[in-house]
Amino acid sequence: MTRRAVADREDVLGVLMLAPSLAYVILLVGVPFFLAILLSFSNATAGSLRFEWAGFGNYGAILGDPIFQRALRNSVVVTVGSQALVVVLATAAAQVFRATFRGKRFARFILLLPWAVPVSLAAIAWTWIFDSTFSVINWTLKAAGLLHGWLYWLGDPALALVAIIIVQAWRILPFATVIVLAGLASIPQEIVEAAIVDGAGFWRRLFQVELPLLLPVVTVAVLFGVVYTATDLGVVYILTGGGPANTTHVLPTLAFQRGILGADLGQGAAIAVFLLPFLIVVAVAMLRLARRAEVGAR
């Protein structure tokens, strides 16, 4: 008698094969996510098992808190600033990498390097670049005669934000460049040639033909970049730790400081959850835009 083996039963096999990834998502993403939402409505603290309902108390508290307001603003500034920088630089880099030149492979390897370096290590290297005494940027500018005073990169709130934006952009750039390159490669050669024959120069071709056709792809790159940047804890935590005087916090670092270091789990969770609607709005807006930008759609 022949019996059906597990491999013959697609329904069972499917469930079996999906189980590991489902378990992973449920246990390590789903549970913490719902726990965070739950905690954000409680006044739970680290180090005690007390759990009391706090309603919107935590949200009320953080909304009235100037440090939170500042962190929220910083999150927006850093995300928008770094992504704007990334879009411009990635488009430029993609144009360069489309051409053939000596050492292209090596240059591409260098370009992709930031993507392979762990964030924490890279951030530590950047703290040296922005160091108050040894900053290579300052010394280079000085040697070139462009800087007369001194820039305290991580000591000045505005400059510190600029530093954070630079590092975040540096981190996303390789990924964005690769995506834009793929997008450029997907533009039919005949369309580019038609534009050349039609008399369009480099800039007209870039802005009126290539970029519009790249828009859906760039949107995806930006969407990823926004999510990576807005949820990143490491760069700000290592570069400035939220300082000086809590002026450079972003939502993840503030949530970590309040919830874990400050032991106020409820408020920390509320700050972290605050990211969620922000990101959902961004994602929906971006996807809408991408759909509208899709070739010839109305």
Place this chain on the structure above:
Amino acid sequence: MAGVEIRNLKKYFGDLHAVDGVDLSIREGEFLVLLGSSGSGKTTLLRMIAGLEHPTSGEIYIGGVRVDGDVPPRARGIAMVFQSYALYPHRTVFKNIAFPLEASRVPRQQIEAKVRWAAEMFSISRYLDRYPRQLSGGERQRVALCRALVRDPKVFLLDEPLANLDAKLRNTARDDLKRFQRQIGTTTVYVTHDQIEAMGLGDRIVVMEHGKVRQVGTPQDVYEDPVDTFVATFVGQPPMNLLDLGDPSLPPRTLLGFRPEHFLPRSTFAAGEDVRAFRFSVRRVEYLGSDRYVYGAVAESATPDATVIAKLPGTIAQAIPEGETQEFAVPRAALRYFDADTGLRRRS
């Protein structure tokens, strides 16, 4: 308006000689067709005229001005239509047609007027607000022609513009294209692998193979007086029959060529007509409505297995039974002679 002059033009891609020494003189207002199979170099030649490809050596003159050096495509006074039409998918039909005008900084009102004039000419005015993907293949092709027309080019370069249309549409599109070219009278270079298109459109046809020009001439020249066996068999459907008869009255190694439509039953010719008769053993008859193709072999041939095709018009009602040998004949005036070794035509 202007002619195009090409002198000893070459384009090598590494070891591949895509265009291998082409001399060509395209007259002002002429409709010239470059005909060849894929890899014959016809598209590379067109792209060099357009300036999308740099020649390895040789000279190109458009309207008497040498352009093969550093003259960019936009300064050559050409307009090109691509096989895929290459419409800008994110721009409406209007903005597609307006693009070359915007690129040459034509004032806005003039652009508007020009686009409407061109759209009127190709009767696509109704589609000006649509996007390319909302149009059919034939409509897209007309948009592409419009976009080429508004530039007032000295030369039109068309790269297989009908290849993506279905067979039915291709006939009317061909007619439209020819009428349009006659109307504006602009020099046109048209690339195709389709000999029917070439015959129907071209004032002259350039037959190309392996980067070289085999023959230049009117459709009649190319069809009736092919210079070699390549042209003889490339142009015409079904191709010209070539027989090695080993006939002592002819110089040795001579191929005898005749078109299938000249190869008819002996009885269709008058008794006194000057014909050459053959014993034709019929293998198969294909009924195609307007014609019958008769496949078989000629016994006198040195290669008696070689397939010989006769094309009988529907007006010949005579029954041709398969498997029997029949008396067929070709008018002597329709016979062509080629050298079996070089493939070149023999005028004897």
